[in-house]
Amino acid sequence: MDERHSMISVENVKYTYDGAETQALRGVSFDIERGEFVAIVGRNGSGKSTVAKLLNALLIPEEGTVRIDGMDTIDEERTLDIRKKVGVVFQNPDNQIVTTVVEEDVGFGPENLGIPTEQIIRRVHDALEAVDMLSYAKSAPHMLSGGQKQRIAIAGMLAIEPEVLVLDEATAMLDPLGRKKIIDIVNELHSKRGITVIMITQYMEEAVDADRIIVMNDGLIDFTGSPREVFAQGDRLRGIGLDVPVIVGIRDELIAKGLIAPCDVLKAEELAELLCPLLLKN
Amino acid sequence: MLNDITLGQYLPGNSAVHRLDPRTKILLMIAYIVAIFLVEKMPAFIIIAAFILAVTLTARIPLNYLLKALKPLRFILPLMFLFNLLLVRKGNLLVDWWIIKIYDEGIKNAFFIVLRLSTLVVGTSLLTLTTTPIALTDGLEKLMAPLKLIKFPVHELAMMMTIALRFIPTLIEEADKIQKAQLARGADFESGNVIKRAKAMLPVLIPLIVNSFRHAGELAMAMESRCYHGGEGRTRMRVLKLQWGDLAAALITGALIAAILLSQRFLF
Amino acid sequence: MPIVVEKLSYTYMQNTANAHTALDDISFTVGDSEFIGLIGHTGSGKSTLIQQLNGLMQPTSGRVLVDGYDMNDKKQRAKGRALIGMAFQYPDYQLFDSTVFADVSFGPRNMKLDEAEVKRLAAEALELVGLDPAEMMEKSPFELSGGQKRRAALAGIIAMRPKYLVLDEPMAGLDPGGRRDVLELIARLRAELGCAVIMVSHSMDDIARSAERIIVLNNGRIRMIGTPEQVFADTAELTEIGLDVPKPMQLAAMLKQRGAAVPDGLYTEESFIEWLGRAVKHA
Numbered sequence: 167m168d169e170r171h172s173m174i175s176v177e178n179v180k181y182t183y184d185g186a187e188t189q190a191l192r193g194v195s196f197d198i199e200r201g202e203f204v205a206i207v208g209r210n211g212s213g214k215s216t217v218a219k220l221l222n223a224l225l226i227p228e229e230g231t232v233r234i235d236g237m238d239t240i241d242e243e244r245t246l247d248i249r250k251k252v253g254v255v256f257q258n259p260d261n262q263i264v265t266t267v268v269e270e271d272v273g274f275g276p277e278n279l280g281i282p283t284e285q286i287i288r289r290v291h292d293a294l295e296a297v298d299m300l301s302y303a304k305s306a307p308h309m310l311s312g313g314q315k316q317r318i319a320i321a322g323m324l325a326i327e328p329e330v331l332v333l334d335e336a337t338a339m340l341d342p343l344g345r346k347k348i349i350d351i352v353n354e355l356h357s358k359r360g361i362t363v364i365m366i367t368q369y370m371e372e373a374v375d376a377d378r379i380i381v382m383n384d385g386l387i388d389f390t391g392s393p394r395e396v397f398a399q400g401d402r403l404r405g406i407g408l409d410v411p412v413i414v415g416i417r418d419e420l421i422a423k424g425l426i427a428p429c430d431v432l433k434a435e436e437l438a439e440l441l442c443p444l445l446l447k448n
Numbered sequence: 449m450l451n452d453i454t455l456g457q458y459l460p461g462n463s464a465v466h467r468l469d470p471r472t473k474i475l476l477m478i479a480y481i482v483a484i485f486l487v488e489k490m491p492a493f494i495i496i497a498a499f500i501l502a503v504t505l506t507a508r509i510p511l512n513y514l515l516k517a518l519k520p521l522r523f524i525l526p527l528m529f530l531f532n533l534l535l536v537r538k539g540n541l542l543v544d545w546w547i548i549k550i551y552d553e554g555i556k557n558a559f560f561i562v563l564r565l566s567t568l569v570v571g572t573s574l575l576t577l578t579t580t581p582i583a584l585t586d587g588l589e590k591l592m593a594p595l596k597l598i599k600f601p602v603h604e605l606a607m608m609m610t611i612a613l614r615f616i617p618t619l620i621e622e623a624d625k626i627q628k629a630q631l632a633r634g635a636d637f638e639s640g641n642v643i644k645r646a647k648a649m650l651p652v653l654i655p656l657i658v659n660s661f662r663h664a665g666e667l668a669m670a671m672e673s674r675c676y677h678g679g680e681g682r683t684r685m686r687v688l689k690l691q692w693g694d695l696a697a698a699l700i701t702g703a704l705i706a707a708i709l710l711s712q713r714f715l716f
Numbered sequence: 717m718p719i720v721v722e723k724l725s726y727t728y729m730q731n732t733a734n735a736h737t738a739l740d741d742i743s744f745t746v747g748d749s750e751f752i753g754l755i756g757h758t759g760s761g762k763s764t765l766i767q768q769l770n771g772l773m774q775p776t777s778g779r780v781l782v783d784g785y786d787m788n789d790k791k792q793r794a795k796g797r798a799l800i801g802m803a804f805q806y807p808d809y810q811l812f813d814s815t816v817f818a819d820v821s822f823g824p825r826n827m828k829l830d831e832a833e834v835k836r837l838a839a840e841a842l843e844l845v846g847l848d849p850a851e852m853m854e855k856s857p858f859e860l861s862g863g864q865k866r867r868a869a870l871a872g873i874i875a876m877r878p879k880y881l882v883l884d885e886p887m888a889g890l891d892p893g894g895r896r897d898v899l900e901l902i903a904r905l906r907a908e909l910g911c912a913v914i915m916v917s918h919s920m921d922d923i924a925r926s927a928e929r930i931i932v933l934n935n936g937r938i939r940m941i942g943t944p945e946q947v948f949a950d951t952a953e954l955t956e957i958g959l960d961v962p963k964p965m966q967l968a969a970m971l972k973q974r975g976a977a978v979p980d981g982l983y984t985e986e987s988f989i990e991w992l993g994r995a996v997k998h999a
Contacts (some may be wrong), residue, residue, distance in 0.1 A: 182642060184841075190832055209892075209893055209894070210861065210862045210863060210890070210891050210893075210894060219669070222673045223671055223928060224669055224672060246675055246677070249672075249673060249674075250675065251673045253673070253674075254670075254673045256666065256669070256670055257889075258666060260618050260663070261662075261663050261666035261667045261670060262666075262667070262670040263614065264610070264611060264614060264670075264671060264674075265578070265582060265610055265614055266581065266582045266610070266613050266614050266669070268584060269685070270582070270686065273685035273930075274671075274674055274676070275674040275675055275772075276683075276685070277682050277683055277684055277685055278675040278676045278682055278759075279675050279676060279678065280681040280682060280683050281683055281685065283683060283687050286685045287644055287684065289683065299886055306617075307614070307615035308614075308621075311758055311759070312758070316736040319670075322674060323674070326675060328673065338741065338888075338889050339888065339889060341755070341758045341918050342918050342959075342960050343758070343958055344758070344939040360597060368890070368892065371881045372894065391626060404892075406893075406894065407891055407893030407894070408891065408892050408893065409892035409893070409896075410922055412964075412985065413961035413963055414965065415985060416963070416964065416967065416985050416988065416989065419985065419989050420989060420992065421563060423989065423993060425989075425992060425993060425996055427716075434963065434966050434967050434970055435970060437967060438967060438970035438971050438973075438974060439974075441967075441971060441976075441992065442974045442976060445971065445976040445995055445996065446974075446975060446976060447978075605760045624808070625804065625809045626809045626810070628767065628772045628804070628823075629802075629804045629810040630810070630812075631772055631797075631799075632770055632772065632797070632801075632802040632804075632873075633810070633822055633823040633872060633873070633876065634797070634822075634823055634827055634828060634876065635822075635826060636797065636826065636827030650812065650815075651812045651822065652812075654812040654813075655809055655810065655811065655812050658808070658810075658812075658858060659808055662808075663834060
């Protein structure tokens with residue numbers, strides 16, 4: 167049988183943490199196709215980080231199924247195969263770096279997989295190159311900035327050569343420059359290497375370029391859609407502790423004041439294009 | 449800002465000594481310690497000193513680092529010297545004044561103990577000055593590999609050491625931040641008696657420990673997601689390989705021991 | 717009386733090969749109940765500077781006077797420090813006691829006030845940040861959510877009734893709703909307690925919205941200082957040192973590029989929209 171399956175398929179998943187009174191996830195379903203760039207947004211505690219851990223078989227659903235390229239995460243025989251396919255970069259850069267030399271840390275994943283030494287060296291080199299950190303190969307991680315550490319964490323994942331990269335609020339603790347660099351790297355990995363990207367974030371600006379946004383609230387998916395569709399619902403987003411990007415906020419105000427016709431522009435350039443004719447009428 | 453923390457006391461370099469396999473260095477260190485205990489006659493310490501000097505120069509380590517290595521012993525050494533000088537009651541009595549009695553054996557013992565301890569500490573510091581802690585861990589893991597046969601958790605131990613080394617700077621930095629946060633709330637770490645001061649440390653220790661647990665939990669998760677599943681089937685990125693330099697170093701250390709034994713027999 | 721920073725310089729690891737100048741000849745004042753935004757990217761010297769303000773670090777040269785107390789002097793430092801409340805970036809570095817209420821009482825208790833007064837200040841501080849004092853007598857700080865922890869940590873600072881509130885990225889890691897709440901909370905605290913606020917933030921839009929004066933640090937020096945209008949007038953300079961510009965100003969710059977006549981100083985959403993409304997009517 168030649169059944170085509172999604173890269174990621176999450177079906178009616180429920181999850182409760184040990185000792186917690188309420189469910190972190192109360193029945194979540196979504197599919198993600200190969201090569202997609204999906205953003206998951208939601209306030210603190212909405213369940214979005216739980217999703218990240220389920221995709222990597224770090225957590226196993228108490229109800230429902232998570233399938234990665236057809237493999238059910240409940241099947242312990244496939245755990246390593248799943249983790250080879252899905253790499254997760256977590257929020258705190260300090261808690262992902264295991265060893266005291268950058269290149270060795272990047273090699274940690276391939277070492278665990280029993281990859282031959284020459285291949286590890288090549289993979290580490292390529293991964294460090296992809297995140298623009300080759301010149302830091304011999305550095306001690308604690309001498310690096312938060313943004314640089316996070317690039318090392320991404321390189322550590324790339325060295326495993328995953329097909330899916332999950333960023334679990336990977337930019338939350340970084341300054342704007344560090345954040346921008348991470349976003350650029352991820353965009354490049356997506357467009358040039360075709361890596362499937364799942365960006366879990368609280369910064370609405372980071373979701374603007376996604377193919378699709380999944381909005382979570384209180385352990386459930388509140389709604390999903392393209393960035394244009396999702397950011398058309400400012401009030402709904404604010405109602406669940408989120409917001410629209412600043413430019414969209416300005417756009418909505420202008421629409422409300424009747425200065426421009428309803429539209430779905432998301433970026434400053436687009437809005438500027440739209441406003442110019444109004445200002446240069448005569 | 450604690451970016452300047454050097455772990456252990458490693459002094460980065462690329463000398464012949466730095467490049468030696470850590471296993472070689474650990475084993476030769478043991479041989480060196482044996483050599484020190486083989487010294488029975490004072491002049492043989494000249495050979496040890498020459499060895500230390502030669503290694504230090506080859507490793508291009510500034511000589512004052514050797515003195516720094518002795519700094520922690522600055523109270524113990526004089527004390528040991530005095531004890532031996534005053535308490536050894538053997539040989540010819542040289543000084544007998546009031547309650548002080550000094551024998552020639554006592555003088556000899558006093559010098560011996562000081563020389564032995566200093567050469568021991570200075571020599572071993574050469575190991576840590578020229579070897580990164582992580583290379584030391586690697587070397588120990590490899591050397592202890594046969595213990596796996598008796599189910600001794602060699603890999604786990606090495607991994608624990610690696611993680612400890614990795615997190616020491618992080619935790620020091622965190623302790624500093626926490627201390628400052630509490631100082632800003634008027635905490636007083638300096639006045640009062642010992643008990644009061646120990647109690648004053650609680651507002652620093654509790655967040656530090658709570659944070660450490662979080663580090664541990666998150667790190668374990670990150671390691672798992674990077675396919676870590678124990679030492680079984682693991683390969684290494686850095687493979688330790690014995691080279692000609694290691695053989696040379698072994699021969700030189702062998703020569704040291706031979707020189708000490710022979711010189712004591714025929715020269716001194 | 718204000719905070720006066722005079723020719724402050726600070727060098728890490730002075731007289732060693734690794735010496736690194738973190739602050740170089742910094743001078744400014746903070747007036748009573750003023751709101752100052754401190755911006756600069758990582759490594760610009762912001763953290764070092766705020767630690768100098770309450771004497772957690774002492775300068776290599778120059779000095780800080782807090783209401784006249786010289787922070788270089790060990791005896792005066794304690795008095796100066798009592799006037800400055802300092803909230804660090806992550807509440808996890810501060811919360812330690814068995815209950816939130818006890819934790820918030822830590823500061824006032826260190827001020828050697830009597831127990832009734834300590835309780836009163838702690839309860840008031842908790843109310844101010846929107847946490848229920850009675851509930852917080854039973855709750856451990858480690859049971860709180862991220863946003864609540866931040867509130868509890870802030871309560872621990874304002875319970876000491878500081879005249880100056882120094883906040884190091886108080887919104888870091890919070891979701892948009894949480895950011896809005898904390899920003900509103902800061903404005904309310906300032907209104908009710910009349911304290912001055914010195915806020916470090918990476919968000920230009922937040923700074924543009926709340927600060928009366930902005931200090932831009934770069935490589936340990938003050939690169940710009942002035943009202944938001946003055947600082948944001950020069951977007952090129954901000955961009956040059958790698959800082960963002962508030963979004964409305966980015967938009968204004970794009971309109972200018974396309975030939976529209978846009979005035980300077982449209983750094984908040986409100987001012988931009990208001991101007992646009994007028995401009996469109998006249999066009």
